[in-house]
Amino acid sequence: MDKVVSSPAAAIEDIADGSSIGIAGFGVAHRFPSSLVTALHERAVKGLTVYCNGLGQPGHPTAHLLADGGQIAHLVTCFSARPGVVSEAERQIRSGQMTLEMVPQGTLVERMRAGGAGLAAIYTPVAVGTAIAEGKDVRYFDGRPYVLERAITTDFALIRAYRADRMGNLQFRGGSRNFNVSFAKAARVAIAEVDEIVAVGELSPEEIDLPGVFVARVVRSTVQMDVKNLPMRPSRPADSAREYFGKRALTRAEIARRTARLLPDGAVVNLGAGLPNLVSNHIGDRSVVLHSENGILNYGAIITGADFDPDIHDASGYFVQVRPGASFFDSVTSFEIARSGRLDAVVLGAYQVGANGDLANWAAPGMTGGGIGGAMDLAVGARRVIIMLEHTDSKGHPKLVERCDYPLTAPGCVDVVVTDLALLTRNGGGFRLDEIARGFTVEEVLSLTAMPVTVADRVGVMQENW
Amino acid sequence: MDKVVSSPAAAIEDIADGSSIGIAGFGVAHRFPSSLVTALHERAVKGLTVYCNGLGQPGHPTAHLLADGGQIAHLVTCFSARPGVVSEAERQIRSGQMTLEMVPQGTLVERMRAGGAGLAAIYTPVAVGTAIAEGKDVRYFDGRPYVLERAITTDFALIRAYRADRMGNLQFRGGSRNFNVSFAKAARVAIAEVDEIVAVGELSPEEIDLPGVFVARVVRSTVQMDVKNLPMRPSRPADSAREYFGKRALTRAEIARRTARLLPDGAVVNLGAGLPNLVSNHIGDRSVVLHSENGILNYGAIITGADFDPDIHDASGYFVQVRPGASFFDSVTSFEIARSGRLDAVVLGAYQVGANGDLANWAAPGMTGGGIGGAMDLAVGARRVIIMLEHTDSKGHPKLVERCDYPLTAPGCVDVVVTDLALLTRNGGGFRLDEIARGFTVEEVLSLTAMPVTVADRVGVMQENW
Numbered sequence: 001m002d003k004v005v006s007s008p009a010a011a012i013e014d015i016a017d018g019s020s021i022g023i024a025g026f027g028v029a030h031r032f033p034s035s036l037v038t039a040l041h042e043r044a045v046k047g048l049t050v051y052c053n054g055l056g057q058p059g060h061p062t063a064h065l066l067a068d069g070g071q072i073a074h075l076v077t078c079f080s081a082r083p084g085v086v087s088e089a090e091r092q093i094r095s096g097q098m099t100l101e102m103v104p105q106g107t108l109v110e111r112m113r114a115g116g117a118g119l120a121a122i123y124t125p126v127a128v129g130t131a132i133a134e135g136k137d138v139r140y141f142d143g144r145p146y147v148l149e150r151a152i153t154t155d156f157a158l159i160r161a162y163r164a165d166r167m168g169n170l171q172f173r174g175g176s177r178n179f180n181v182s183f184a185k186a187a188r189v190a191i192a193e194v195d196e197i198v199a200v201g202e203l204s205p206e207e208i209d210l211p212g213v214f215v216a217r218v219v220r221s222t223v224q225m226d227v228k229n230l231p232m233r234p235s236r237p238a239d240s241a242r243e244y245f246g247k248r249a250l251t252r253a254e255i256a257r258r259t260a261r262l263l264p265d266g267a268v269v270n271l272g273a274g275l276p277n278l279v280s281n282h283i284g285d286r287s288v289v290l291h292s293e294n295g296i297l298n299y300g301a302i303i304t305g306a307d308f309d310p311d312i313h314d315a316s317g318y319f320v321q322v323r324p325g326a327s328f329f330d331s332v333t334s335f336e337i338a339r340s341g342r343l344d345a346v347v348l349g350a351y352q353v354g355a356n357g358d359l360a361n362w363a364a365p366g367m368t369g370g371g372i373g374g375a376m377d378l379a380v381g382a383r384r385v386i387i388m389l390e391h392t393d394s395k396g397h398p399k400l401v402e403r404c405d406y407p408l409t410a411p412g413c414v415d416v417v418v419t420d421l422a423l424l425t426r427n428g429g430g431f432r433l434d435e436i437a438r439g440f441t442v443e444e445v446l447s448l449t450a451m452p453v454t455v456a457d458r459v460g461v462m463q464e465n466w
Numbered sequence: 467m468d469k470v471v472s473s474p475a476a477a478i479e480d481i482a483d484g485s486s487i488g489i490a491g492f493g494v495a496h497r498f499p500s501s502l503v504t505a506l507h508e509r510a511v512k513g514l515t516v517y518c519n520g521l522g523q524p525g526h527p528t529a530h531l532l533a534d535g536g537q538i539a540h541l542v543t544c545f546s547a548r549p550g551v552v553s554e555a556e557r558q559i560r561s562g563q564m565t566l567e568m569v570p571q572g573t574l575v576e577r578m579r580a581g582g583a584g585l586a587a588i589y590t591p592v593a594v595g596t597a598i599a600e601g602k603d604v605r606y607f608d609g610r611p612y613v614l615e616r617a618i619t620t621d622f623a624l625i626r627a628y629r630a631d632r633m634g635n636l637q638f639r640g641g642s643r644n645f646n647v648s649f650a651k652a653a654r655v656a657i658a659e660v661d662e663i664v665a666v667g668e669l670s671p672e673e674i675d676l677p678g679v680f681v682a683r684v685v686r687s688t689v690q691m692d693v694k695n696l697p698m699r700p701s702r703p704a705d706s707a708r709e710y711f712g713k714r715a716l717t718r719a720e721i722a723r724r725t726a727r728l729l730p731d732g733a734v735v736n737l738g739a740g741l742p743n744l745v746s747n748h749i750g751d752r753s754v755v756l757h758s759e760n761g762i763l764n765y766g767a768i769i770t771g772a773d774f775d776p777d778i779h780d781a782s783g784y785f786v787q788v789r790p791g792a793s794f795f796d797s798v799t800s801f802e803i804a805r806s807g808r809l810d811a812v813v814l815g816a817y818q819v820g821a822n823g824d825l826a827n828w829a830a831p832g833m834t835g836g837g838i839g840g841a842m843d844l845a846v847g848a849r850r851v852i853i854m855l856e857h858t859d860s861k862g863h864p865k866l867v868e869r870c871d872y873p874l875t876a877p878g879c880v881d882v883v884v885t886d887l888a889l890l891t892r893n894g895g896g897f898r899l900d901e902i903a904r905g906f907t908v909e910e911v912l913s914l915t916a917m918p919v920t921v922a923d924r925v926g927v928m929q930e931n932w
Contacts, residue, residue, distance in 0.1 A: 001731075001732045001753050110583070110585075113802075114588070115806075116802055116806055117576070117798075117801070117802040117805055117806060118590070118591060118802070118804075118805025118806040118807065118846075118847055119576075119588050119589060119590055119591075119612075119805070120589040120590075120591070120605075120607035120608075120610070120612040121588070121589045121607060121612070122580070122585050122587070122588050122589075123585060123586040123587045123588075124584070124585055124586075125584060125585075125586070139586075141586035141587060141616070142586075144586070146585075146586040146587070150607070165791060167764075167791040169791060169793055174671075185802060185806065200790045200791040201790030201791060203791075205640075205762075205788060205792045205793050205794045206673075206794060207672075208793040208794075211763050211793040211795060211799075211803075212763075212791065212793070213734055213755070213757075213763060213803055213808050214803075214808070265467075266467050268679055287467045289679070291679075296671075297677050297678075297679060298633075322671060324666045324667030325631060325633040325635060325666040325667060325669075325678065326671045327635055327671050327674040327677040327678070328671045328672060328674075329677060332583075333677075335583070336579075336582055336583040336584070336651060337677075337679055337680075338584075339583055339584025339585070340581075340582055340583060340584040340651065341584065342679050342680070380584075381584055
C-alpha cells in the first residue's frame with residue numbers, strides 16, 4: 001500500500017508510446033508537475049495523446065514535450081495559440097505532425113470528472129452555437145439546447161500537490177487544486193509529485209483534499225518552481241491609452257475603474273484575462289466577491305511586489321490577495337459555480353461583439369486553434385456578461401460589428417460593453433450608447449462603431465460614473 | 467451579504483405549497499436538518515416534492531412531514547420501505563395521497579450535482595437492466611449500455627453543517643457531508659442549519675468545505691441530535707445462527723469472518739447493510755480500506771460502547787473507528803469511487819441470487835418501492851461483488867435460485883456468494899460450490915439450493931478458511 005516511488009523517472013517508467021496522459025497545472029509557471037514532465041521528456045516516448053489547459057510558454061515545463069521532442073500526436077487543450085505568436089504547437093499542427101482538439105476549460109474538467117465518475121457522457125449548455133459543438137449531438141431539455149460531451153478517461157495523469165502521505169492521500173495549498181483533482185480521477189494511473197511526503201496518519205482526514213484511492217503513485221518533486229521572474233506583470237501598462245482623432249481615450253485602468261462601478265455590492269463576479277484583470281484593483285473594500293476558474297472565491301487586488309503567495313493567483317496567473325471569507329476549491333467546483341448561474345456578472349475581453357450580442361473572443365482568423373480558456377463556460381452561465389475592450393483593433397477596425405466574423409464564444413450573450421470610448425447597454429435587440437469618454441462626441445464614437453446602435457436620450461460621461 | 471437568519475421559521479418562511487425541496491441527511495438519526503424540518507412541519511405547507519435518502523423511522527425528523535402532516539405530494543427517495551414494516555410512506559403511496567420515484571443513491575446525488583453544475587443530463591451505467599431504467603433512454607457508448615438520467619434542480623435545500631460564517635461558507639465534521647453538498651448545489655435557495663456561526667474570516671479558506679456562493683441562508687440549529695438511544699446496535703445478535711437439518715449453521719459473525727478472508731490486503735471495499743456490516747469487525751489491523759457511501763474511506767470496527775463520534779458512522783448508521791490515513795468527503799465523491807471501478811470488492815446482502823449472477827436485494831414482492839440505497843451503484847461499479855446471505859429465507863425457501871423473481875439490483879454482477887452453509891464462486895456461466903460449513907454434506911447444501919451449480923473437485927470446509 002506504500003505508493004511512494006523513488007524518482008520521477010521511476011514514477012513514469014510504464015508510460016509508453018501512444019499513452020494518453022492528462023497533465024494538470026494552471027497559470028503561467030505555478031505548480032506544474034514539472035519533475036514528471038521533465039522525466040517524460042527524457043524518456044522520449046512518442047505518439048502521446050495529451051490533455052492539458054495549455055502547453056505553456058517556451059521555457060515552461062509542458063512546452064518541453066513539444067519543443068525538441070515532438071512527443072505529442074494529439075493535443076486536447078483550452079489554449080493552443082495566442083495572438084501575435086506562432087507557437088511551436090501551431091507549427092506542429094500546421095505541419096500535420098500533431099492533431100488538435102480545442103475544448104472549453106469547464107467542459108474539459110467536467111469531461112474528465114465524468115470519466116473519473118464512471119459516467120459515459122454529459123449534456124452541457126456550453127459551446128452550443130459555436131464551432132466547438134459542430135458535429136456533436138445537440139438535444140433540447142426544457143426548451144434549451146445542450147451539447148453531448150463524452151467523458152474522458154486516460155491511461156495516466158501527472159499532477160502536483162503540496163503534501164502526500166504514503167497511502168497517496170493528497171493535500172493542496174491555496175488555489176492550486178485546479179485540474180489536479182479531475183485529471184487524477186479520470187486516469188487509470190494518477191501520479192502525483194509533491195513538495196513533502198509524510199507518514200500515514202500525519203494528514204488528518206479533514207486535511208485530505210483528494211483521497212488516496214484516486215492516486216496510484218507519489219514522488220517528491222525534484223524541479224522547484226522558478227520564481228525569479230515572478231510575479232508576472234501586465235504586458236501593457238495600466239496607465240497606457242489609445243488616441244482617437246488625436247485625443248487621448250480612457251486608459252486601461254480607467255476602463256477598469258468604470259467597469260468596477262457596474263458591479264453591485266454583494267455580486268459574485270469573474271474577471272477574464274487582459275483588461276478585466278485590472279478591475280480587481282478598483283474593488284477596494286466593497287463586498288464584491290471575485291471568482292477565479294482555478295478555484296478561488298473572494299480574492300482581492302493584484303500583487304506586483306514580492307509579498308505574494310505562489311499558490312494564490314487568479315486565472316490569468318497574477319498573484320492576488322485573499323479577503324476574509326475566501327475559499328479554495330478545484331476547477332470542477334469553479335465551473336459548477338459558473339454554469340449554474342451563480343455568477344452575477346462575468347467581465348471578459350473580446351475580439352468582436354455583434355449587434356445581436358454575439359461574443360467572439362477566443363480565436364482570430366489565421367490562428368490554429370486559439371485560446372478558449374473558461375470564456376465559453378463563463379459567457380453561457382453568468383447572469384450578466386460585461387465586455388471590456390478597446391473600441392477598435394490595432395489597425396483601427398471597429399470591434400463592435402454588425403455581425404461577428406471571428407469564431408463565436410457564445411451567441412447573444414453580451415449585456416454591457418465598456419470601451420476606452422463608450423459604454424453601451426443591450427436594449428431589446430441591439431445596443432444603446434449610454435456614455436462616452438470625456439472630450440469625445442457621440443458622432444466620433446459612432447464613426448468608430450460598425451454596429452447599429454441607438455443613442456440614449458441623455459448620453460452620460462464615463463468619467464463621471466466611477 | 468450577511469446570510470444569517472434569526473430562526474428556523476424565518477429561514478423557511480418562503481417555502482410555499484408545491485415547492486420542491488431537497489432534504490439532506492444520512493443515517494438513522496445523525497445530523498439531519500431537524501430544526502428546519504420541524505419548522506417546515508409547523509408551517510404546514512402542502513403538496514411538496516421532497517428529495518431525500520429516506521424519510522427515516524418514526525420519531526426521526528423527516529418522518530414528521532408524513533406522520534400527521536401529509537405534506538408531501540411527490541417523494542423521490544432511495545428508501546421507501548423496509549422488509550416487514552408497512553410504513554406511513556407506503557400507506558400514503560398506496561392510498562394515492564403521495565406518488566413515489568425510487569432512485570439509486572449514487573444516481574440521486576449525481577443528478578443533484580448535475581443540476582447544481584448547470585448540466586441537463588448524464589449517462590450512467592447504474593440501473594441498466596432494472597426496473598429503474600424502464601422508460602428511460604438507454605444508449606451504448608463503447609459497447610456498453612448507459613441510461614440517461616436528468617439533472618435535478620429544486621426550489622430549496624435543507625442541509626446541516628457543523629459551522630458557518632456569516633457569508634454562508636460551511637464546514638462539516640467527520641463523515642457528515644453526505645448529501646448536503648450536492649443538494650445545496652441543486653437548490654435555488656439552500657438553507658443551512660449549523661451548530662455554530664462565526665464571523666467572516668474565522669473559517670480559513672482551507673477549512674471551508676462548501677463555499678458560501680452555494681448557500682443562501684444560515685441559521686443556528688435549535689433541535690439537537692437525540693443521542694440517548696445511540697449507538698445503534700445490530701437488530702440480530704452476531705452470534706445467532708440458523709439451523710438446517712437440526713444442525714447449527716454458521717453464525718452471522720462466522721459468515722462475516724469467512725467473508726473477511728476473501729478481501730486481499732490493500733483492497734478497497736464497501737460493506738452493505740446487514741450481514742456485510744459485520745465484516746468490519748474481522749479486518750483487524752490488515753490493510754483493507756473500507757469505504758462508506760456517506761463519505762468515509764478507511765474506517766474500522768463498529769463501536770457499540772459510549773466512545774463514539776456522532777459524525778463518524780458507516781452507511782448503515784453504525785458508529786465506527788477511523789484508521790490512520792482515513793479521509794472524509796461527500797456522497798458525490800463516494801460514488802465516483804464506486805462507479806469508476808476503484809472498489810476492489812463490494813459486499814452486499816441479497817434477497818435472491820440467480821444462476822446467471824443476477825442480484826436482487828432492494829425490493830420484495832408486495833413492497834411499495836423498496837430500499838435501493840447505494841446497492842445498484844456499488845454492484846455495477848465494483849471489480850468483485852460478494853454476496854452474504856442466509857442460505858434460505860425465513861420460510862425455508864432457497865435464496866440461490868435459477869432465476870430471480872424479485873426486482874433486480876443489477877444483472878449478472880455476482881462473483882462470490884457466502885452463506886451460512888456454503889461458499890460458491892462464479893465460474894463461467896454459473897456458480898461452483900467450493901466450500902461448505904462443517905457438519906453438513908454437499909447433498910444437504912444442494913437440497914437447499916435452487917440453482918444448478920457445479921461442485922468443486924475438492925469441496926473445502928468454510929471454518930478452515932478464516
